[in-house]
Amino acid sequence: MAEQAQRRAPVSQAPENPPEDQQALEELRHLIVAPEQEGLQELRDRLDSVERRAEDVSTVVAEAIQMRREQGDDRALAEALAPTIQETLRESVRRDPHVLADALFPVMGPAIRKSISEALRSMLESFNEALEHSLSWRGIQWRIEAYRTGKSFAEIVLMHSLLYRVEQVFLIHRETGLVLNHVVAPAVATQDPDMVAGMLSAIQQFVRDSFNSGRNEALGSLNFEELEVWIEESPDAVIAAVIRGHAPADYRLAMKEALENIQQHYSSALANFQGDTGPFRGAGDRLNHLLEARYKEKQESRRKPRAVIAVAVAVLAILGGWIAYSTYLLIEWSRFLHALHEQPGIVVLGYTKEGGRFHLQALRDPLAADPAKLLAEAKIDRERAVLELTPFYSVDDSIVLRRATERLHPPAGVKLFEKDGELRAEGIAPPAWIAEFRERAPWIAGVNAVDTSHLQNADLVELNRLKGEIEATVLLFPLGRAELETGQEGALAQALINIQAVFVEAQRLNGTVSLDVIGHSDSTGAEAANLPLSRQRADVILGNLHRAGLKSAALQARGAGTAEPLRPEDSEEGRRYNRSVTFKVAFSPASPVN
Amino acid sequence: MVQKKVCMLGASAVGKTSLVRRFVDRMFFSEIYKTTVGVSVDKKQIQVNGKDVTLVLWDIHGDDVYEKVRVSTFRGMSGYLLVADGTRRQTLEEALALSNRVTESMGKIPAVLVLNKCDLAEQWEIEASRETALATSGWSILHTSAKTGEAVEQAFMNLAQAMLAI
Numbered sequence: 001m002a003e004q005a006q007r008r009a010p011v012s013q014a015p016e017n018p019p020e021d022q023q024a025l026e027e028l029r030h031l032i033v034a035p036e037q038e039g040l041q042e043l044r045d046r047l048d049s050v051e052r053r054a055e056d057v058s059t060v061v062a063e064a065i066q067m068r069r070e071q072g073d074d075r076a077l078a079e080a081l082a083p084t085i086q087e088t089l090r091e092s093v094r095r096d097p098h099v100l101a102d103a104l105f106p107v108m109g110p111a112i113r114k115s116i117s118e119a120l121r122s123m124l125e126s127f128n129e130a131l132e133h134s135l136s137w138r139g140i141q142w143r144i145e146a147y148r149t150g151k152s153f154a155e156i157v158l159m160h161s162l163l164y165r166v167e168q169v170f171l172i173h174r175e176t177g178l179v180l181n182h183v184v185a186p187a188v189a190t191q192d193p194d195m196v197a198g199m200l201s202a203i204q205q206f207v208r209d210s211f212n213s214g215r216n217e218a219l220g221s222l223n224f225e226e227l228e229v230w231i232e233e234s235p236d237a238v239i240a241a242v243i244r245g246h247a248p249a250d251y252r253l254a255m256k257e258a259l260e261n262i263q264q265h266y267s268s269a270l271a272n273f274q275g276d277t278g279p280f281r282g283a284g285d286r287l288n289h290l291l292e293a294r295y296k297e298k299q300e301s302r303r304k305p306r307a308v309i310a311v312a313v314a315v316l317a318i319l320g321g322w323i324a325y326s327t328y329l330l331i332e333w334s335r336f337l338h339a340l341h342e343q344p345g346i347v348v349l350g351y352t353k354e355g356g357r358f359h360l361q362a363l364r365d366p367l368a369a370d371p372a373k374l375l376a377e378a379k380i381d382r383e384r385a386v387l388e389l390t391p392f393y394s395v396d397d398s399i400v401l402r403r404a405t406e407r408l409h410p411p412a413g414v415k416l417f418e419k420d421g422e423l424r425a426e427g428i429a430p431p432a433w434i435a436e437f438r439e440r441a442p443w444i445a446g447v448n449a450v451d452t453s454h455l456q457n458a459d460l461v462e463l464n465r466l467k468g469e470i471e472a473t474v475l476l477f478p479l480g481r482a483e484l485e486t487g488q489e490g491a492l493a494q495a496l497i498n499i500q501a502v503f504v505e506a507q508r509l510n511g512t513v514s515l516d517v518i519g520h521s522d523s524t525g526a527e528a529a530n531l532p533l534s535r536q537r538a539d540v541i542l543g544n545l546h547r548a549g550l551k552s553a554a555l556q557a558r559g560a561g562t563a564e565p566l567r568p569e570d571s572e573e574g575r576r577y578n579r580s581v582t583f584k585v586a587f588s589p590a591s592p593v594n
Numbered sequence: 595m596v597q598k599k600v601c602m603l604g605a606s607a608v609g610k611t612s613l614v615r616r617f618v619d620r621m622f623f624s625e626i627y628k629t630t631v632g633v634s635v636d637k638k639q640i641q642v643n644g645k646d647v648t649l650v651l652w653d654i655h656g657d658d659v660y661e662k663v664r665v666s667t668f669r670g671m672s673g674y675l676l677v678a679d680g681t682r683r684q685t686l687e688e689a690l691a692l693s694n695r696v697t698e699s700m701g702k703i704p705a706v707l708v709l710n711k712c713d714l715a716e717q718w719e720i721e722a723s724r725e726t727a728l729a730t731s732g733w734s735i736l737h738t739s740a741k742t743g744e745a746v747e748q749a750f751m752n753l754a755q756a757m758l759a760i
Contacts (some may be wrong), residue, residue, distance in 0.1 A: 173670070178597045179597070194635075194637045199633075199634075202652070274672075276595070
């Protein structure tokens with residue numbers, strides 16, 4: 001109307017009219033446009049007045065916001081209002097914090113409690129699951145399975161204990177295949193949702209094209225081992241849920257409901273989608289509701305304690321057995337060590353235990369006992385012990401004796417003794433062995449001295465026996481006289497036989513014998529008479545020897561008088577023995593052997 | 595965050611996948627998807643005039659066997675890179691024919707014509723007059739080399755700007 005008035009204005013101004021016409025025209029104009037002009041003025045006044053404009057807006061502002069939200073474009077509104085609201089809140093808190101605190105008080109407590117209880121519940125569930133699966137027999141089996149299959153323990157636990165779990169939910173724009181929103185269950189590893197959604201859309205289209213399906217027909221699900229992808233489509237959106245396990249059929253109803261809700265709520269944003277996903281952030285709550293999980297019912301709780309007890313008993317039995325066996329091994333090993341310590345020729349330096357095996361370090365004389373045999377006697381598995389033996393020469397008496405015996409090969413009748421490094425031979429041995437013994441024995445390790453005083457030359461045994469018998473012979477004479485006492489004839493005869501025999505034996509050994517015939521007298525009477533008397537007595541016996549055919553220069557008679565008494569003369573019997581003749585035999589071998 | 599579906603269109607062996615490989619940070623799906631499903635999807639986030647834009651790249655198999663599939667995969671795209679091999683004149687004609695099919699089914703949408711393999715200048719078969727004619731008819735044309743990376747980023751940037759301009 002204003003335009004009309006403006007368009008008409010130039011027409012009216014074109015020619016010059018008389019004043020009466022001008023007045024008439026003015027009246028006419030007033031009649032025609034006055035109401036519009038008043039209306040215009042009214043509008044102008046209304047727009048110019050801040051109070052009136054505010055009053056007008058206040059009547060529609062609530063409806064306008066409602067309308068904007070229904071159009072699905074409430075994000076711009078939120079963005080526009082956010083700074084003002086934030087500033088308002090900040091100012092309100094600055095002025096009086098109690099106002100906001102009072103307002104929030106009724107909701108803060110429950111919100112905090114809910115948050116804490118949710119976190120605790122989640123933590124306890126996780127802890128229970130982990131504890132149960134870690135300590136149970138089933139948990140051990142699953143660990144073995146995880147090790148065998150190369151999957152993580154968590155995957156195996158999920159596979160066995162999970163009925164189903166919705167791990168991811170995609171909200172996809174149907175036309176473009178772009179992700180509008182995407183939610184993921186906790187601790188689920190995901191690929192890039194944009195690309196996964198793109199490929200899902202491509203696969204949808206591929207299937208649709210491949211089987212000439214209509215636009216409204218869609219791929220309902222994809223299966224891959226324990227993973228399933230369930231897909232629901234609305235005119236503008238697609239919900240794809242990635243499910244581990246087998247979800248019940250009514251889960252699809254939940255998907256449908258969520259999708260219908262989203263389609264209805266975001267219909268405008270979906271229809272006008274130009275790649276901006278901001279408006280669909282609010283759909284996250286609806287999608288989060290679809291992140292469900294159901295676990296298998298726990299099997300017969302009564303059986304579990306029994307199984308746990310059985311496992312515990314088995315574990316304890318194994319543990320006890322292991323401890324007992326270890327203790328037994330240790331005891332046996334100690335016995336073995338003790339036996340080793342007792343063994344001459346073995347010096348235990350120490351032992352260690354590595355990888356379940358004993359490592360023994362010791363010095364061992366080659367003539368000492370074999371530790372492997374001792375090990376067997378101790379009933380210790382040879383595989384459980386490593387014997388690190390270093391050879392050495394022991395100076396232990398028994399080992400030195402064994403070494404000497406092994407080197408010298410003493411003949412039968414000779415016995416060797418060893419003590420503190422002195423080697424002693426006792427018995428009768430051939431002269432050659434005796435010579436060898438004297439020469440070699442000092443060179444044997446551990447022998448410091450050699451004793452042959454108890455060793456007899458086998459060749460001189462008879463000679464020595466005869467010598468002993470001859471030298472033990474005492475021929476008695478009466479007091480003051482040089483004739484044999486009555487009854488001494490037998491002793492004289494035996495002496496003659498022995499003396500003849502000793503000369504024969506000496507000849508056999510290519511040696512020479514000298515025989516001293518010694519006359520004795522007791523101390524009664526004058527010494528000047530006793531000495532000649534003793535000589536006379538020796539001469540009498542020598543005469544008997546001559547008469548018996550023994551006329552060697554090796555026979556010599558001498559009188560000892562009272563100088564070499566046989567017995568103390570404190571009795572008649574003593575004096576009687578001193579009135580006698582005795583013999584002294586000396587043998588000179590061809591070569592000196594004894 | 596703004597997302598845009600972008601299709602790589604062109605005859606077989608013109609270098610579509612190589613251009614994508616050169617452009618994106620890493621290839622998400624292997625080429626096996628292209629030969630089985632007919633498409634491989636990758637993405638790259640870029641900044642255009644200070645605005646974050648995610649390009650979701652649909653690398654479509656260039657074989658005619660997938661012609662039917664390809665038409666459905668165009669659906670919902672905001673723009674496309676029309677790729678031809680500059681050393682094979684025939685691929686340009688095939689690309690333009692493909693572009694006509696897109697226009698028929700979806701109307702006019704932003705596109706950039708990419709004449710790839712510009713590193714092989716001595717084998718170049720497309721005459722300058724032909725390019726001039728195409729440019730006159732409204733095509734935004736770029737010489738690219740997936741091998742050297744020349745103008746690859748620029749091609750995608752040009753397309754992104756064109757998509758955001760509407």
